[in-house]
Amino acid sequence: MTTASTSVEKPRVVRSGRRFTSGDIACAEGALAAGCRFFAGYPITPATEIAEHMARRLPEIGGVYIQMEDEIASMAAVIGASYAGVKAMTATSGPGFSLMMENIGLALMTETPCVIVNVMRGGPSTGQPTMPGQQDVMQARWGSHGDYEIIALAPSSVQEMFDLTVEAFNLAETYRVPVFVLADEIVGHMWERITILEAESIKIVNRKKPTVPPSNEFAPFKPDEDLVPPMAVFGEGYHFHATGLTHDERGYPRTESAEAQTRLVQRLCNKIRENKGRIIRVENAMLEDAEVAVVAYGIAARAALSAVRKARAKGIKAGLLRPVTLWPFSEEQVAQMARRVKAIVVPEMNCGQIVREVERAAKETPVIFLPKLGEEPHKPDEILDAIKEVQK
Amino acid sequence: MTELESQTQKKEDLRIGVYVCHCGLNIAGSVDCEQVAEFAATLPHVVLAKDNRYTCSDQGQELIKKDIREHRLNRVVVASCSPRLHEPTFRRVCEEAGLNKYLFEMANIREHCSWVHLYEKEAATEKAEDLVRMAVAKVALLEPETESVVPITNKALVIGGGVAGIQAALDLADTGYKVYLVEKEPSIGGRMAQIDKTFPTMDCSICILAPKMSDVGRHPNIELLTNSEVLEVKGYIGNFKVKVLKKPRYVTKDCSACGDCAPVCPVTTPNEFDVGLATRHAIYTPFAQAVPSTYIIDRNLCLNKENIIVCDKCIKACERKTIDFNIKPETLELDIGTIIVATGADVYNPASLVNYGYTKYPNVMTSLEFERLINAGGPSGGRLIRPSDMQIPDSVAFIQCVGSRSESGHLYCSNVCCMNTIKDSLLIKEHWPDTKIYVYYVDIRAYGKGFEDLYKRARKEGVLFVRGLPTEIVENKKTHELWLVGENTLQKEVYKTKVGMVILSIGIEPRQDSDIIQRLCTLSRTPDGFFMEAHPKLRPVDAPTGGVFLAGCAESPKDIKDSVTQASAAAARASILMAQGKVTVEAITSKLISDNCTGCQMCAKVCPFNAINVVPERKKVELIEAACSGCGTCSAECPFNAITMRHFTDAQLFAQIDAATEFDADKKIVAFCCNWCAYAGADFAGVSRMQYPTNVRIIRTMCSGRVAPKFVERAFARGAAAVLVAGCHFGDCHYINANYQTQKRVERLWKKMEKIGLNKNRLQLAWISAAEGERLASTVKEMQSIVNSVTAEEIEKSKKMTERG
Amino acid sequence: MPVKTWRRPLDADKVKPPKAEVHVLKDRCKGCGFCIEFCPKEVLEESNEINERGVHPPRVKDENRCALCGFCAAVCPDFAIFTTEKNCKEGC
Amino acid sequence: MTEELPHPYEKFLRKDRIPHIWCEGCGNGIILNCFARALDELNIDLNKVAVISGIGCIGRVSGYTNTDSFHTTHGRPIAFATGVKLANPELKVVVISGDGDLFAIGGNHFIHAARRNLDIQVICANNFIYGMTGGQGGPTTPLDAWTTTTPYGNIEQAFNLVHLAAACGAVYVARWTTLHTRWLTESIKKALQKEGFSFIEVVSQCPEIFGRYNNMETSIKMMQWFKEASEVQHFSEPSKAEITPHRIVVGEFIDIEKPSYGRLLREMKVKVSEKK
16 A cells, blocks of 8 residues: 555555645546546546646556547547546537537447546537536437437535546446536636545446357347446457447347347436436435425535525525436435425526426426526525525 | 862863782683773773782782872772772772772672673673773762761670670670670570580580679679560661660569479479470579579469459568569660670471471480480489380480481581580480480581590490481380381491480571561571671671671571680670770761752651751751761652762762663663672672673662662663662661662652553562572573563663653 | 470479369359459359359359469458369379 | 368358348458458457448448457547557557548548557548448549439549548558459558558449449449559559549558657656656
């Protein structure tokens, strides 16, 4: 185990200890801690610092950083690296995210473990590069064509930028699926004190390897009970084939068979849906006896929390439900909570995206939406006013 | 000044000296030389006429010089042998006496007179007088000429890489001249490389040749162009422009001749070098000691024909990656000063002699096949095995003169076969002493140094020499043994001998492709078909064309020693030229009389050397003297008398015609003969003492193309009974193709004669090579009937020919 | 060189090119005809039988002509033809 | 004539995938054939080969090679290969794809991979059109050629692929036709042994569409065109390497040494670790 004193000489993979750092850097360090050794990206505000930090750190620890010609290529390279057996990621923001959609689809179809960090900014199009936003939440869910389920995590602190990036990799490896870290400009650029655990205390998950030896009958997409196929990688002798076409368990194209299409696409969805319980994480604050609930994620959740505290100080029974996992959406948790509260307040830095999911889950319980666009995040009092409002 | 002026102005001060030569009895034997001399004295402007025994002797030459000085002679005529022999001698004499050498003329009263009319002294004498009259008439009109000097390129081209070519190339290169050695085959070495041992010394042929071959390969001054052919030779002595086609080997110079490629090649064919006794592949080297050692791909055999590579076995086998099917043929353009033709010879193919059964009986083979068979490096590893059963025969018969000295093959003796057989018989004795060996011969010719000893040795070793060739060979179908049947002409008894193997001692014949080189270098050939030297005695290695020399079997059948000797001689001759660095070319070139030229370009069209440019703006042509070779076909073509030939002007030729026809023209044949073929042919008739009628008067032109219709018409107008125009055979023309114009002109004349009702047979056209003395003689004989048939009326009619024309 | 070679070379047996065996995987053939068209020895021809794919696979006209250059195998888009050297131990 | 023996290149193919989907006389099969032969002759460890293809007829090739293989999205095989090669430098990463995939939608990836001198081999089957989608014009369609989207004759200039590759910095560039199987195989072998970015253009026949609509009705006719028109001009000026109805300049155009991205990356890592 490396001690703090020797750490100066030898570049450490995990920079354990308490340090003061930014969200983007914490994200990068989290990736390294999770075992990421390949980063392909393209400069874009406000995610650039992740690339820059990876460019500095990866060579030190034997990894590869490459700046590709665009985000399409970055995403393709990430898939390639993952298929060559290396944990890989990319980081971008709205415009780049759009370009990545094509190969995110490929990653979904070929069940490629990889992590895509989207430090959200104001859109559409080039929008406001240096301003925060939460506008890509739905794109993350539906952006690529076709039917699928993905996983997205929403950090709301620098600490979480580290922790959730580690978790993103673990989920990607567990379910063979691209996992998004949906941060935003504020969290990405924010500096906070964080604690990085010792390497061995950080839980790392690696993809399942095939238990059968290489053979002509090897079926690279034959799932286990958890619906996730063990993953062979290039160079191990399995001589397997993967394609973006609808394929059978051998990985061979099945472009005419309805049965094959149903079988494959169903499984791609189900391997996430049926493991929801294990995937979804929500954080509750003072929700037990709450009469008014706030549902918020990312940066908005921080203002929401102080709003709830202020409300309690004024004797209003308010509480907070924060989906840490944005996708799959924590429908049950919200539904249960909705049955107990009088109303739900949903602040989002967009014109209404997650709020639709909340409304769907809340059924009759009224939902008040607090949109926010541009430079400033929500102020706690704005949310408090909304809480007071529904209290009347 | 115009010709007329110059003539009239000369007339006053012309002082001509005439010398009539006895040439021992060569001339005096059938010509009354004193009488001819006395006659000469009576001719206009002749200030002195003498006869002497040998005009070409030192005293003879001194006498002429003395006379030129003392009697202020400004023109000289020597009546003796052919100008082709001694004109240079007497021209030099004139020059030494301060007289321009172009003011000299010869009357050929030996080859064209005394020798061909041995038994008609009177008629011969009369003809000699005519010939002198003609010479005097011409000399009176001759003008001093200055010869132009041209530089000589210091580079030699040797065509043929046999032992002769190799020797010539090495000698020239060692002298310090750049040499291009062009060889058709993939390797140099030629026939000598195929032979096992050489006579009479019995040393290993390739062992003594190989070092020379590699010397050639390494020599800094030699550029070796194998697998190459001469495409074109333009220009003239010292300044040839030669095009050589370098055919691709498809293997680069980096080839280490490791031989890994050949065995994997899937296609095979009989190996030419081993005369088909061994097999080779499409990629091969002809023999172990080949130079260059680089392998070569026979694309006709190789599977990779067109633009695609179907088979890559050799490419794969070649570690050094030297095989490149993409190499393209290239044409090199070389500036050459001198050329040595050493193209060698073929061997006679005895298949045509059915009675010997070659190609029918497996155990009948040629002496060349024998060489490969007996050669330790050959297909049988030196074992003398019979193809029928691969066994060593207990008896062997050699048959001499196969294809030589016989009507069925060639008439000449091939020179090497006797000694070669003797050598071969000894080789057999050396390895298998008990073998019974018969040699059936016509004569044994062991003329050379050490030859007789070898012959004796063979007899001592028990080789049986039987005089009288077998009339036929009969094969025992089962055993493939051979019965030889013939007559022993010494014992006058029939023999019937059984042997295990027969070796046909085949002769040497001219290469089938000789005509190509002949055309390229404008050479002549003897009736045998070998290339003819400029003079059989005095210039034996010079070709008639300046700057071209001959070596080896291309000139005549000869053994290795003679080939090497001749090669060194040729190299020496070429070196002399190049060492001088320049050469003077005869001033016999065309001359423009600008006032008459209308720019009609007729001349330009017929010039074989593109020596005439058209200057449209001036409506005139201009002549390029350096390129002009002096055939004169331009002036013959010019309708406006705007071009004439130096030393063969219209006036000079008219004068000769008039002189020839001064007396009883109606009995005479006026013959125009070209210098290189017909005139030389007439000389050859003389040398061979072929007798023909005396009434022919030969006028020499450089080329039959010089013979303008007006000359023929002049002859008829003067009442000549018949006219002969004679030149080289088509293809042999010394001026490429000028004689085609001759043909056209004569045909035009024939039409004209028919139109005006003249018997066109009175004008004859004949192609006579320098070797065809016989043909000239017979032509003249045949023409007698015409001469006799011509009536006085016809003569009168033809006298008006010119006016009508 | 002039003398026409008419004899069977003495080493004819030693350097005899190996005998070939042409293998056609009939049902793989799609009938493009490249092997027939580009065989330098014209060993192949179109057969009149019809394979699974409904085309006429090539048939060997004269196996002895085959020089084993292997171009048929190299130019076949369908891995349907190849040649091997005949094992001539048992003589062929 | 027997049938028992398996085809000598069987081991390079996914037997259960043969016969392939390509049309009769399609050049793709020959390219696959030459690739197999190259692997055979170099006797490369098949466990260390990854074949990456894009979309289009030839894109299916990765499904037939008995190696690790990936059939990526349209135009992205090179980008994907970049990830594979950098993540596992031990692998020989070969991209086999079409002219439309590599030079229209994928053009950007091609030029940048060549610029980086990434250690991959790119083999492009150039059939002058989009075959899979039914014969539309593309970046290599010759001027005046008929395609379903150039019904009045093509008015766009075509890419000269070898010139493009050379200009972008490829260390090995060659062009052959599918008739030049021997040379093509040698070039593939060279490329596989070369450090850095190598590019081989294979002028290939699409008899079904391009041939049929441009008066070469049969695959043999198209091969005859290659035979008559092709002209080997090794190391000639790539910009002059034309492809016209009368002349197809083929050969090796570039063969140079230049440090590859992989090598520079390794050296950098060493430097970095020494610094610390």
